[in-house]
Amino acid sequence: MNVVAARFWNPEASHRSSNHWPCPVIQQNSIKKTADEPSAVTDKGHPVDFSAKHAEFDLLKRKVELLERELEDLAAEESWQPTSYYWAYHATSGFLLGVMGAAAALLMNVALAPIAGKHPLELIRVYLTFPLGADALSLADVANHVPTVRDGMILTFGCCLYLGTGMLIGMPFHVALTRTVSDGTARHRLLVASVLSLLIWLIGFYGILSWLQPLLFGGDWITSGKYLPWWVAAATHLVFGWTMALLAPMAKFLPYHTPAETNAESRSSANSGPIQPGS
Secondary structure, X not given: OHHHHHHHHOHHHHHHHHOOOOOOOOOHHHHHHHHHOOOOOEEOOEEOOHHHHHHHHHHHHHHHXXXXXXXXXXXXXXXXXXXXXXXXXXXXXXXXXXXXXXXXXXXXXXXXXXXXXXXXXXXXXXXXXXXXXXXXXXXXXXXXXXXXXXXXHHHHHHHHHHHHXXXXXXXXXXXXXXXXXXXXXXXXHHHHHHHHHXXXXXXXXXXXXXXXXXXXXXXXXXXXXXXXXXXHHHHHHHHHXXXXXXXXXXXXXOOOOOHHHHHHHHHHHHHHOOOOOOO
């Protein structure tokens, strides 16, 4: 028993026995190594491969871009653009510009008629002879013998008739103007508009009204020159045509581009790159 106790308490024996008894020993090198290594991120106990995740993300991103381009191409195919001269658009534009030209011509007559000793609404009174016949000429102040339109309703009807005629004439006028000088200067437009205005005056007055008004109403008050001098009628038509020529750029057709078409054009211009010198 003493031998055993002595052995137990013998430092050398205790030192030798420590090599055989298991005891937890913390190695400093292992701690340093673990600290130097990045912490492993696991997914359900398994390590995550970041490179595979990035590759999968790039693949999905390319698929999304491909689908967006396909949708843009489909939208571009469905959009409609005129392939030739847009007759309906220019006829409608002439319809709207015609009323402006007629209004300018009417204002010119109202301003210049007193200079010639006429009533400001003399033009309306003469034009009313087409639907009313000779009765339109009797719309006068009998006491002073001054031709005038006393009834506001008749005045309104005459102005509407004049403006409506300008709207109807404006349709073929604008079509002919844009077909002749689609991108011309203001001088060219005014020159062509002058020719067209005089043609409309000659055809309308002496080609149509000269026989149609006597046929329907028994008199040629508009084209006879007694109530409406020829130069007044010609100047009225010229003001109408010049107004439409000056306002023609406002009605220029500009095709609408969808966002898909705009993006496609941006990509094509970007892919083409800058123009190299000498190319």
